[in-house]
Amino acid sequence: MEFENADIISVNQFDRPDLERIFSLSDQMKEIARGKIRNTLLDGKILASLFLEASTRSRMSFASAFMRLGGQVNSTTGMTFSSMNKGETLEDTIRVVEAYSDIIAMRNPVTGTAQRAADIASIPVINAGDGVGEHPTQALLDAYTIQAEKGGVDGHTVTMTGDLKYGRTVHSLSKLLSRYDRIKYIFAAPPAFQMPDKIIEGLKSGGFDVVQTDDFDGALPESDIIYSTRLQKERLEGGDVGEEIDTTFQLTRKKIEDLCKKDVTVMHPLPRNEEVAVDVDDLPNAAYFRQAEYGMQIRMALYLMIFGKDKQFF
Ligand code: NCD
Numbered sequence: 001m002e003f004e005n006a007d008i009i010s011v012n013q014f015d016r017p018d019l020e021r022i023f024s025l026s027d028q029m030k031e032i033a034r035g036k037i038r039n040t041l042l043d044g045k046i047l048a049s050l051f052l053e054a055s056t057r058s059r060m061s062f063a064s065a066f067m068r069l070g071g072q073v074n075s076t077t078g079m080t081f082s083s084m085n086k087g088e089t090l091e092d093t094i095r096v097v098e099a100y101s102d103i104i105a106m107r108n109p110v111t112g113t114a115q116r117a118a119d120i121a122s123i124p125v126i127n128a129g130d131g132v133g134e135h136p137t138q139a140l141l142d143a144y145t146i147q148a149e150k151g152g153v154d155g156h157t158v159t160m161t162g163d164l165k166y167g168r169t170v171h172s173l174s175k176l177l178s179r180y181d182r183i184k185y186i187f188a189a190p191p192a193f194q195m196p197d198k199i200i201e202g203l204k205s206g207g208f209d210v211v212q213t214d215d216f217d218g219a220l221p222e223s224d225i226i227y228s229t230r231l232q233k234e235r236l237e238g239g240d241v242g243e244e245i246d247t248t249f250q251l252t253r254k255k256i257e258d259l260c261k262k263d264v265t266v267m268h269p270l271p272r273n274e275e276v277a278v279d280v281d282d283l284p285n286a287a288y289f290r291q292a293e294y295g296m297q298i299r300m301a302l303y304l305m306i307f308g309k310d311k312q313f314f
Pocket of ligand 1: 057058129135138168169229230269270271
């Protein structure tokens with residue numbers, strides 16, 4: 001895809017060469033992300049950070065990544081503090097915000113909002129999570145984590161567990177991994193929290209090996225990557241309870257030691273509840289805090305590509 005001035009709304013936008021380009025630039029962002037090398041390529045640019053849903057990590061990661069490249073950030077958080085709470089339409093909000101900034105990163109509880117904003121805005125819009133829809137930059141940083149931790153993405157068995165129904169990170173990641181070869185997907189969740197059929201059908205028609213199970217422990221021995229997610233309590237509809245995500249589907253140190261491959265990689269988009277026990281944190285297999293660091297590099301790479309400032313790195 002052409003990245004300059006592009007909106008980033010869905011992982012469907014990326015093909016494999018795009019991923020390789022983003023990851024190669026992300027590799028080069030490491031020292032800048034850590035503040036060891038100063039960079040001012042985005043000097044004079046303003047990011048509008050519109051987060052109308054709870055967030056610590058993504059919001060701060062989007063902002064810090066922009067600031068590490070010399071840009072500035074103007075933000076609004078939560079419905080309560082935004083004029084949309086006074087009945088302002090998305091259309092009006094975007095028209096106003098684009099007059100104050102050069103790029104928008106937005107999170108909204110309603111699926112499809114990022115696309116609507118992108119249709120209105122004359123500046124690039126990055127989807128930072130739209131309800132149960134997508135979270136494309138999280139999927140990029142997840143795939144980048146697999147590459148960094150495993151030395152490559154192809155040929156791995158990836159077990160996604162937890163709330164696969166309402167979790168947008170697993171929706172985006174499972175689609176993005178279909179850009180790679182010989183991925184085996186295991187979706188281990190209580191039946192009421194399984195991956196939406198549409199995603200399963202897409203993967204199967206792409207020729208991927210897909211297993212849906214409620215036997216989490218049974219899936220562990222063959223997993224190269226375990227990607228755990230919390231119950232999305234704020235999105236539950238009907239009678240779904242999902243308490244077994246914190247019990248039967250909980251990953252513990254004992255399960256890793258007794259059931260998993262020695263080099264299994266444990267990932268989680270965070271925040272976590274009980275689904276990954278804290279006794280896992282000290283194991284070298286626990287990649288979730290490194291995963292958050294990789295996210296800075298990914299978002300920096302995307303900003304540079306969107307502003308056409310990436311040429312000097314290739
Ligand atoms: C996730 C999200 O917002 O979808 N968090 C994140 O971006 N790191 C996962 C979650 O909220 O459970």
